[in-house]
Every structure is written in C-alpha cells, then in structure tokens.
Amino acid sequence: MxxxxxxxxxxxxxxxxxxxxxxxxxxxxxxxxxxxxxxxxxxxxxxxxxxxxxxxxxxxxxxxxVSRMPRPDSIPDTGSLRGDIVALLTLMRSRLRIIGQTAMLALLAEASNDPELRQKFFRAVVNHLLDLLDMAVWGRAIDRGEIRGEQLTERLRRLPIDLVRNEFLLFGDLTDEVVASIVDEVVLPALRDRGASV
Amino acid sequence: MxxxxxxxxxxxxxxxxxxxxxxxxxxxxxxxxxxxxxxxxxxxxxxxxxxxxxxxxxxxxxxxxVSRMPRPDSIPDTGSLRGDIVALLTLMRSRLRIIGQTAMLALLAEASNDPELRQKFFRAVVNHLLDLLDMAVWGRAIDRGEIRGEQLTERLRRLPIDLVRNEFLLFGDLTDEVVASIVDEVVLPALRDRGASV
DNA sequence: ATCCGTAAGATACGGACCGTATCTTGTTGG
DNA sequence: CCAACAAGATACGGTCCGTATCTTACGGAT
Missing domain, CATH: 1.10.10.60 (Homeodomain-like)
Structure with missing residues (x-):
C-alpha cells in the first residue's frame, strides 16, 4: 500500500x-x-x-x-432451451455480482449523459451477453427444433436478460427462485404462445 | 431569482x-x-x-x-385488458419523463445504499403504479373474464411495469412501438399460455 | 398593542475532492 | 551513455460539502 x-x-x-x-x-x-x-x-x-x-x-x-468480469466465449450446452437460458442467466448473475447494484446504477447514470461513455458501457456490459444469448441459446434451440427463428422477435430475443437486469437494478439480489420464475412464468410461456415446443 | x-x-x-x-x-x-x-x-x-x-x-x-408526479386514483376503463395495460403504461411513461433517465438512475443508486431512503423511493415511485395495476387493470380483467386470478403469479403481476422500467433505465426513451411490443409480444402471450383469453 | 418563540436568512468555517500545472527523477530505448 | 518519456510528488485555485453562529422578521399568544 x-x-x-x-x-x-x-x-x-x-x-x-x-x-x-x-x-x-x-x-x-x-x-x-x-x-x-x-x-x-x-x-x-x-x-x-x-x-x-x-x-x-x-x-x-x-x-x-471489465478487467474482472468473466467473458467466456460460450456456455455449456445443457441439452435443453430451459437449461441453456438458466446457464446464461447464471453467468449474468456472476458478472452483476462483481459490479454490484449501486455501482451499476451509478455507472449507468453517468453513462446515460455521455454518448461515448454510453457506447463503451454497452460494449463492455450489455452486448457480450446478448451475443452469447444469440449464439449459445437461441441458436441451439433452433437447431434442436424447440423454436423457429421467425418466432424470435427482437423483444423476445432480449427478454431473459431484460428481466434479470430489471430485477438486479431494482432489488440488487438475484436468487435461484427469481431466475426460475422469470424463465418458467414469462420467457418460456411467451415463446410457447408463439408456437414453440418448450 | x-x-x-x-x-x-x-x-x-x-x-x-x-x-x-x-x-x-x-x-x-x-x-x-x-x-x-x-x-x-x-x-x-x-x-x-x-x-x-x-x-x-x-x-x-x-x-x-414526487410533488410533480401525477398520482391519479385510477385510470380510465378502456374496455379491454390490452387497452387498460397500455393506458397504465402511458401513465407510467408520463411519470418517468418527469424524472428523466439520469436522475432516476442516480436516485436509485443512492437509495440502494440506504434502507430508509429506499423505502421512501419505493413508496413514492413504485408502489403506487403497482396498486393501480392491480385494481384498475388485473381487477377489471378478472371481472371481464379475460383472465382468472390464479393465473396471476407475482411475476406476471409486475411484468408490464418491470419491462417498461427496464427499457427506460437502459435507453431513456419509450416510444409507442416499444410499449406495444412489450404488451403484444410478451405480456399477453405469457398470460395466454396460462389459459387467458386475451 | 406588545412580547416572545420560531424559523428565515446571511455569513463564515474547515474539510474533501476536483482537475491541472509544474517540477524532479527513475527508467528505458536507441 | 544519453535523450526522451513517463512516474511520481507537490501545490494550486476552485467548488461544494455540512455545520455553527448570529441577526432579524414574522406570527401567535397574552
């Protein structure tokens, strides 16, 4: 020191x-x-x-x-859409835990004022997870035949991450039960209603 | 001055x-x-x-x-669940616009550190909307027979507000299209999948 | 009409931290 | 071995903090 x-x-x-x-x-x-x-x-x-x-x-x-956040190239294939979503959200949780609720909110607050900073923030924190979600979750689910690509609107595509982020920003802690309820009561039902077999 | x-x-x-x-x-x-x-x-x-x-x-x-936020006792009955949700989210938008993205994030950031402040914040900003949603949206939908009370888990109950809040905290602006996609691609489908006729 | 308690308003303070300029001095590449 | 470069120390004016102190207007009670 x-x-x-x-x-x-x-x-x-x-x-x-x-x-x-x-x-x-x-x-x-x-x-x-x-x-x-x-x-x-x-x-x-x-x-x-x-x-x-x-x-x-x-x-x-x-x-x-950023230097302390895990940035894996992919997540393990669990064999089912539900399992993959939960795995991705678990990675997200581990990253959010590092930053913490207060810091995340404060970073967002200051970034929301500064376009350049905002871009950096999105690249560092948001985009990577979205890419993983596309490749390692939706991609596999389409391959398995659980969903069809046309069902996936932009909003549905982001949905799991959006809901977890909201929970984190508002309450700061993310239990397994919360993640489960997000997946089982919202994400999967919304997909099913559009014809997915999940 | x-x-x-x-x-x-x-x-x-x-x-x-x-x-x-x-x-x-x-x-x-x-x-x-x-x-x-x-x-x-x-x-x-x-x-x-x-x-x-x-x-x-x-x-x-x-x-x-708080002194500048509209706090109506109810919202107009539009005759359908969809219309009522959109009406409530429109009220929410008008309230969020007053505070603004940056201020909302900064308030949340500081409140997240202080239990007392946090409680005040929730009472002032969060709870009122949730109450309105219960009374003037879900309540009416149950009366109309569009949904049944048992279908409404805690998560589904909060869902419209959660999604709009997330969008606001992340992007700061809320267009009609965003609200529509939230309602039509997530909220209503998730309810339908649980047996609602909406 | 007057008195008195309360809160408004002014001022001043030490202190933290900002963001920058200046200077010295290791370190390192050529 | 030397010149360029960046590390590190120091100091500065400035803003805002949060509080203490003091005077003085107001408004209610007698």
Whole structure:
C-alpha cells in the first residue's frame, strides 16, 4: 500500500497495481465515495498518473470492472432451451455480482449523459451477453427444433436478460427462485404462445 | 431569482418556492450537478434553510419529483385488458419523463445504499403504479373474464411495469412501438399460455 | 398593542475532492 | 551513455460539502 520504495513501476505492472487499488477502494468505500485521491493514495501513486489513463471516475471504474468480469466465449450446452437460458442467466448473475447494484446504477447514470461513455458501457456490459444469448441459446434451440427463428422477435430475443437486469437494478439480489420464475412464468410461456415446443 | 426583498417567506409559500427552484436547477444542470448551493442561490435563500428540510440532495430531489408526479386514483376503463395495460403504461411513461433517465438512475443508486431512503423511493415511485395495476387493470380483467386470478403469479403481476422500467433505465426513451411490443409480444402471450383469453 | 418563540436568512468555517500545472527523477530505448 | 518519456510528488485555485453562529422578521399568544 504505502509504496515508499525506490523502484518506479511502469506499463503493465503499474496498470495492474492501479486497477487492484481501484478494486480495493471500491470494495471498501463503494462507488459513490470512490475518489481519485483515495485510489492514488492506495496505489502508492499520484493523481496525474490516474488522469493520464482515465478522465473520470466512471471510466476508471469501468476499466476495473471489465478487467474482472468473466467473458467466456460460450456456455455449456445443457441439452435443453430451459437449461441453456438458466446457464446464461447464471453467468449474468456472476458478472452483476462483481459490479454490484449501486455501482451499476451509478455507472449507468453517468453513462446515460455521455454518448461515448454510453457506447463503451454497452460494449463492455450489455452486448457480450446478448451475443452469447444469440449464439449459445437461441441458436441451439433452433437447431434442436424447440423454436423457429421467425418466432424470435427482437423483444423476445432480449427478454431473459431484460428481466434479470430489471430485477438486479431494482432489488440488487438475484436468487435461484427469481431466475426460475422469470424463465418458467414469462420467457418460456411467451415463446410457447408463439408456437414453440418448450 | 435574486430575492432581495424585505419580506421573509414562510411555510407553504417558502416550501413551494424552494421546490420550484430545485426543479429549475434540475432542468438546467441535471441531477448529477444539482447542488445545495445552486438551489439556495436560485431560491433566494440559504443552505441551512434547505438542510432543515432535507438531509441530502437525493431527498430534496425526491420531494421535488414526487410533488410533480401525477398520482391519479385510477385510470380510465378502456374496455379491454390490452387497452387498460397500455393506458397504465402511458401513465407510467408520463411519470418517468418527469424524472428523466439520469436522475432516476442516480436516485436509485443512492437509495440502494440506504434502507430508509429506499423505502421512501419505493413508496413514492413504485408502489403506487403497482396498486393501480392491480385494481384498475388485473381487477377489471378478472371481472371481464379475460383472465382468472390464479393465473396471476407475482411475476406476471409486475411484468408490464418491470419491462417498461427496464427499457427506460437502459435507453431513456419509450416510444409507442416499444410499449406495444412489450404488451403484444410478451405480456399477453405469457398470460395466454396460462389459459387467458386475451 | 406588545412580547416572545420560531424559523428565515446571511455569513463564515474547515474539510474533501476536483482537475491541472509544474517540477524532479527513475527508467528505458536507441 | 544519453535523450526522451513517463512516474511520481507537490501545490494550486476552485467548488461544494455540512455545520455553527448570529441577526432579524414574522406570527401567535397574552
């Protein structure tokens, strides 16, 4: 912590030390009280070093969060649409847990004001899951014959993620029961009504 | 603005003047840059007067928002479940528009940290709509025979509001098409699959 | 009509943090 | 081995915080 050594870190080593400090500070004081000064002190460096990398708290926090999020290329094939959806939502939960409700809301709040930041946010947090959902869930279900591609409107396509996100932003915790009710009481019924055999 | 008069406002008159100032300041600089000092200056008063009423930006903003939100006791009976849902979601939109995406996210972010504030937030923003939905939408649909009460799980009950909220928090704007797709591609199908005749 | 309690309004404060400029000094690539 | 570059330290003016202190208008009670 109190970096008093002679040696001067650079490049990767410094970068990682800073990101670790951001994370520790975040865990300790939460995003709303995360400050450049606090992070600099904890990382044993100074504010200008941080400002050379990120122009705001939000960008710094996003870089930190992204570096800690699992980004698998796919999810295991469970053999059924229901199982695959649950598996994807479980991955989503593990990612949301890392950021936490408050930080996620605050990030979204600041990003909602800044188109550039907003784009970064979507790329980092939203799009990856949607891609996985398309490839590893809907794709397989179509191959299995559980659903037909034409049934999948844009809204249905996003539905599982939308519902879990809402639950998380509003309540902050996601139990297995919540995920199950989303899948069994909304997602699958909505698909069935359009002719799916699930 | 530059309150230089001799007269000294009190009670209701002062309260309203302050809330108006909060609103104007909010419109001009947004919630993220809303400050006690800015509001005090605009209202022609001083910080202590504000702190005597609210202990934080968030509480102040919430009081302001609540005072400007329409809170009808009911919504018109359109004759069909679909029409009633759309009517309720339209009311919801008009309320969300008042607060705005950024402010809503920021309020939620700060409320998510503070149980007391969180409760206030839910009472002011969430519960009223849910009650309306129960009474004026599901209630009527059951009376009409469109759905049966047993079909309505807790999740389905909240579904329309959840989906609109998600859309608003993520994208900030709610078009008629979005509301229509929510109702026609998710809510009604999910109900139908459970035996509703809608 | 007057008195008194209450709250308005003004001012000032230490403190946190911002965002930037300046400077020194390791480190590293050529 | 040297020059360029970035790390790291320090300091600055500025904004806003949250609170304490003080004066003074108002409004209700006698």
């Amino acid at each position: 109190g970096r008093r050594t002679v040696s001067r870190r650079r490049g990767e080593e410094l970068e990682q030390a800073i990101l670790d400090a951001v994370w520790d500070e975040f865990q300790e004081v939460g995003f709303l009280r995360l400050t450049f000064e606090g992070v600099a002190k904890r990382a044993g460096t100074s504010k200008p070093v941080l400002y050379r990398r990120w122009s705001s708290r939000v960008e710094m926090m996003m870089a930190c969060a | 530059g309150r230089r008069t001799v007269s000294r406002r009190r009670g209701e008159e002062l309260e309203q003047a302050i809330l108006d100032a909060v609103w104007d300041e909010f419109q001009e600089v947004g919630f993220l840059r809303l400050t006690f000092e800015g509001v005090a200056k605009r209202a022609g008063t001083s910080k202590p007067v504000l702190y005597r009423r609210w202990s934080s930006r968030v509480e102040m903003m919430m009081a302001c928002a």
